[in-house]
Amino acid sequence: MPEIAFISELSAFRNRIMEKRNELKGTIAICGGTGCQSSSSLKVIAALMEELEAQGLAETVHVRPTGCHGFCEQGPIMVVEPDGIFYCHVGVDDIAEIISETIRKGEAIDRLLYTDPVTGRKIKTESEIPFYVKQKRQLLAQNRRLNPKSIEDYIALGGYSALAQALNGMEAGTILKEVIASGLRGRGGGGFPTGRKWKECQEAPGEEKYVVCNADEGDPGAYMDRCLLEGNPHSVLEGMMLGAIAVGAQHGYVYVRNEYPLAVEHAKKAVEQAREAGLLGEAILGSSFNFDIDVARGGGAFVCGESTALMASLEGRVGEPRPKDVHTVVEGLWNKPTVLNNVETWANIPAIILKGSDWYSAQGSNGSKGTKILALTGQVKNTGLVEVEMGTPIKTVVFDIGGGSATGKPIKAVQTGGPSGGCLPTYKFDLPVDFDALYDAGSMVGSGGMVVMDEDTCMVDVAKYFLTFLQDESCGKCVPCRLGIDRMLEIVTRISDGGGKPEDIDLMEDLAFTMKETALCGLGKTAANPVLSTLKYFRDEYEAHINGRKCPAGVCQALITYVVDGEKCNGCGRCLRACPHNSIIGEKKKVHRIDAELCKKCGICRSVCEFDAIHTI
Amino acid sequence: MKPQSIESLLEGRRSQPHQLIEVLQDVQKQYGYISEEAMRMISGELGVPLMDVYSVVSFYKAFHMKPRGKNIITLCTGTACHVRGAKLLLNQATGQLGVDPGNVTEDGLFTIEHVNCLGACALGPVVTENGSSYHHMTPGKLRKLINGLRDREEEKATNA
Numbered sequence: 001m002p003e004i005a006f007i008s009e010l011s012a013f014r015n016r017i018m019e020k021r022n023e024l025k026g027t028i029a030i031c032g033g034t035g036c037q038s039s040s041s042l043k044v045i046a047a048l049m050e051e052l053e054a055q056g057l058a059e060t061v062h063v064r065p066t067g068c069h070g071f072c073e074q075g076p077i078m079v080v081e082p083d084g085i086f087y088c089h090v091g092v093d094d095i096a097e098i099i100s101e102t103i104r105k106g107e108a109i110d111r112l113l114y115t116d117p118v119t120g121r122k123i124k125t126e127s128e129i130p131f132y133v134k135q136k137r138q139l140l141a142q143n144r145r146l147n148p149k150s151i152e153d154y155i156a157l158g159g160y161s162a163l164a165q166a167l168n169g170m171e172a173g174t175i176l177k178e179v180i181a182s183g184l185r186g187r188g189g190g191g192f193p194t195g196r197k198w199k200e201c202q203e204a205p206g207e208e209k210y211v212v213c214n215a216d217e218g219d220p221g222a223y224m225d226r227c228l229l230e231g232n233p234h235s236v237l238e239g240m241m242l243g244a245i246a247v248g249a250q251h252g253y254v255y256v257r258n259e260y261p262l263a264v265e266h267a268k269k270a271v272e273q274a275r276e277a278g279l280l281g282e283a284i285l286g287s288s289f290n291f292d293i294d295v296a297r298g299g300g301a302f303v304c305g306e307s308t309a310l311m312a313s314l315e316g317r318v319g320e321p322r323p324k325d326v327h328t329v330v331e332g333l334w335n336k337p338t339v340l341n342n343v344e345t346w347a348n349i350p351a352i353i354l355k356g357s358d359w360y361s362a363q364g365s366n367g368s369k370g371t372k373i374l375a376l377t378g379q380v381k382n383t384g385l386v387e388v389e390m391g392t393p394i395k396t397v398v399f400d401i402g403g404g405s406a407t408g409k410p411i412k413a414v415q416t417g418g419p420s421g422g423c424l425p426t427y428k429f430d431l432p433v434d435f436d437a438l439y440d441a442g443s444m445v446g447s448g449g450m451v452v453m454d455e456d457t458c459m460v461d462v463a464k465y466f467l468t469f470l471q472d473e474s475c476g477k478c479v480p481c482r483l484g485i486d487r488m489l490e491i492v493t494r495i496s497d498g499g500g501k502p503e504d505i506d507l508m509e510d511l512a513f514t515m516k517e518t519a520l521c522g523l524g525k526t527a528a529n530p531v532l533s534t535l536k537y538f539r540d541e542y543e544a545h546i547n548g549r550k551c552p553a554g555v556c557q558a559l560i561t562y563v564v565d566g567e568k569c570n571g572c573g574r575c576l577r578a579c580p581h582n583s584i585i586g587e588k589k590k591v592h593r594i595d596a597e598l599c600k601k602c603g604i605c606r607s608v609c610e611f612d613a614i615h616t617i
Numbered sequence: 618m619k620p621q622s623i624e625s626l627l628e629g630r631r632s633q634p635h636q637l638i639e640v641l642q643d644v645q646k647q648y649g650y651i652s653e654e655a656m657r658m659i660s661g662e663l664g665v666p667l668m669d670v671y672s673v674v675s676f677y678k679a680f681h682m683k684p685r686g687k688n689i690i691t692l693c694t695g696t697a698c699h700v701r702g703a704k705l706l707l708n709q710a711t712g713q714l715g716v717d718p719g720n721v722t723e724d725g726l727f728t729i730e731h732v733n734c735l736g737a738c739a740l741g742p743v744v745t746e747n748g749s750s751y752h753h754m755t756p757g758k759l760r761k762l763i764n765g766l767r768d769r770e771e772e773k774a775t776n777a
Contacts (some may be wrong), residue, residue, distance in 0.1 A: 299677025402752030580712025
């Protein structure tokens with residue numbers, strides 16, 4: 001990678017890359033993201049390279065290991081260009097045929113195409129697959145077009161043009177105005193207007209300023225930031241560079257979760273490449289702009305997603321939040337003015353500068369502009385990352401894109417916004433994915449997690465799950481959060497154990513109000529949301545636990561007993577072998593029974609029974 | 618493979634207190650835990666009071682102060698994995714190995730851990746074992762995975 005010393009050299013450099021690429025016969029893009037890697041995509045990539053080499057095609061066919069394509073359920077995913085043939089569940093054994101049929105003859109292999117679960121039709125390209133049809137993949141679509149470890153790929157796609165444009169006489173104030181006018185709001189959870197944050201930082205006194213990328217994606221059930229940083233790290237860096245020009249920062253940090261090793265690796269690699277190319281460092285592209293970025297790893301603390309805690313952690317300290325009477329845009333990292341945005345927010349910036357704020361603000365709803373990436377997971381057919389225009393109704397996401405229930409059982413709720421969000425019932429599915437609309441309904445867009453739950457999910461158990469998570473993750477600094485979560489968990493546990501009292505519901509609502517008003521940081525203020533939203537929409541389930549001592553979904557262990565249905569059990573012995581607690585007794589071909597003393601009520605026996613012979617009472 | 622010495626991990630980071638977490642991450646990765654001796658040394662070399670090193674080590678989940686099992690089985694208990702039965706897996710692992718999460722089995726071979734999200738939510742429930750990850754896990758598959766690891770260790774022991 002040669003250094004690009006002047007703004008004018010960038011486009012010449014891009015043309016040279018494109019010329020080389022035009023000579024290629026075809027490109028095979030294979031997802032090498034974390035999801036597909038766990039489906040052995042690395043083995044497929046290695047086998048493909050080997051076979052191309054053996055057949056003398058290594059020079060003419062370009063293999064591109066890419067970041068996540070979003071449709072993780074179908075991995076490993078492969079897209080063969082120029083026709084864009086989309087293959088799913090590709091294995092090492094399929095490689096020879098792909099080369100002989102698709103690469104050499106341009107024919108699609110039926111077996112590897114995606115099958116529409118509704119019509120049974122085989123679908124040839126990504127754009128026709130229902131999962132992708134209703135999406136607007138502005139950010140995610142880039143992933144399959146580039147190798148995240150190649151800065152050339154990013155530049156070939158027009159990358160760093162926004163930086164060049166900004167350095168080519170655009171004033172810091174103009175960048176700021178564009179971001180404000182775009183209406184972009186923070187994608188990390190809070191939904192704070194990005195431009196306003198930048199402006200406050202730009203206006204803050206002091207020469208030394210910082211920009212920070214929050215890639216400490218701690219929300220369980222959300223992974224869009226991992227996917228962006230892993231799949232297109234240069235777009236995040238370019239966004240940070242533009243932010244740095246706008247606010248006058250000289251240094252940036254990417255704070256990334258250590259649980260995302262691939263994202264750490266790709267971010268570090270991208271920084272190195274950008275330095276080599278002269279896009280980071282002194283006098284970038286021959287201008288007077290000096291800026292550098294470092295990548296720092298988090299220590300696995302959910303609270304470090306909070307701005308002040310993250311900055312403490314970057315300084316090498318315990319990640320505890322501080323009161324925000326002085327904002328971090330004025331006194332942030334090392335007490336200097338700091339802009340902190342999450343990965344998805346930064347990744348939106350280059351296009352806003354390049355295409356203009358009018359283009360951006362024309363998309364989305366009134367108060368929420370642009371697109372949002374959602375992590376659609378849980379009991380839904382098509383799981384993966386989904387990018388939709390803001391304002392798209394939840395039902396479009398769950399039913400049209402997600403394909404509805406995966407289990408055949410009716411869907412009961414969707415949990416949005418992670419531990420600070422809430423559960424929305426199906427009759428609220430007309431609500432749009434919009435910061436304000438979901439907030440008003442008692443949940444939030446948050447970072448974009450969307451966990452679909454079917455009838456077998458107990459809402460009291462869900463509340464207990466989130467409280468357990470939050471109790472574990474509360475830093476313990478302020479009393480309302482530390483003790484409030486403790487007491488709430490105690491009460492919910494009592495309810496799920498069958499010892500709940502009718503007044504418990506009022507008590508929890510009271511506690512929730514106190515926490516919201518008095519906790520130090522966002523984590524504590526919103527910690528009661530999972531409880532409040534389930535109480536609001538699924539109060540009958542709480543009442544069934546309290547008054548009837550019953551768990552309608554058959555989940556809460558103290559309220560259920562596992563029994564074997566003598567009519568259905570044929571003594572196959574599967575449950576007996578599967579039970580890790582040795583609590584099933586029975587002889588071959590005779591009806592088995594469960595020893596209530598030893599049974600831990602985990603439900604493994606039910607999950608393995610093929611005859612529907614084990615149920616709860 | 619012999620772990621890199623703490624001295625070499627401190628290279629280029631001495632007297633830079635803000636490098637504390639980065640250094641600890643590397644020590645954790647090389648040694649599997651952070652010993653008192655390591656903490657004392659890091660404290661001196663970075664110029665961070667030992668008390669602060671200890672508070673950082675005990676605050677972040679990434680750091681362990683005791684040695685862990687030879688095989689680390691990490692169960693994701695994020696929301697998406699939770700609604701798809703991560704609890705069953707936890708029961709399978711604890712029941713089969715007879716040890717609670719975070720502790721080491723008597724033979725020193727296994728530690729079960731849970732993590733709040735591995736970010737592979739679409740493929741849940743997810744389990745990782747010594748860096749390899751497994752998706753759509755079931756109690757049965759986990760049982761076989763653990764048995765396979767145990768067989769491998771026993772084979773190693775007989776060959777040694």
